[in-house]
Amino acid sequence: MNNSEDPQCCIEKERQRLYRMVEQYGAVRNPRVIRQSMVLDELINNYNRSHRTRCLNNPMLSKSRNVPVE
Numbered sequence: 001m002n003n004s005e006d007p008q009c010c011i012e013k014e015r016q017r018l019y020r021m022v023e024q025y026g027a028v029r030n031p032r033v034i035r036q037s038m039v040l041d042e043l044i045n046n047y048n049r050s051h052r053t054r055c056l057n058n059p060m061l062s063k064s065r066n067v068p069v070e
Helices: 006-025 031-057 059-064
Strands: none
Touching: 006 031
């Protein structure tokens, strides 16, 4: 992922790539498809961790999103 690229945009690009690979290889069990799925999972997990950290560090965001403040 390019550092200047929007994380949500990058996630969407990788999701579309996964869809194309499923069409191309015809099987979700194909090792290439599985690897791409793992890439997408990692991007989504990183985004969610980052988003959660921002919410926890900003009390206004925590309250507005019903995220418990620890």
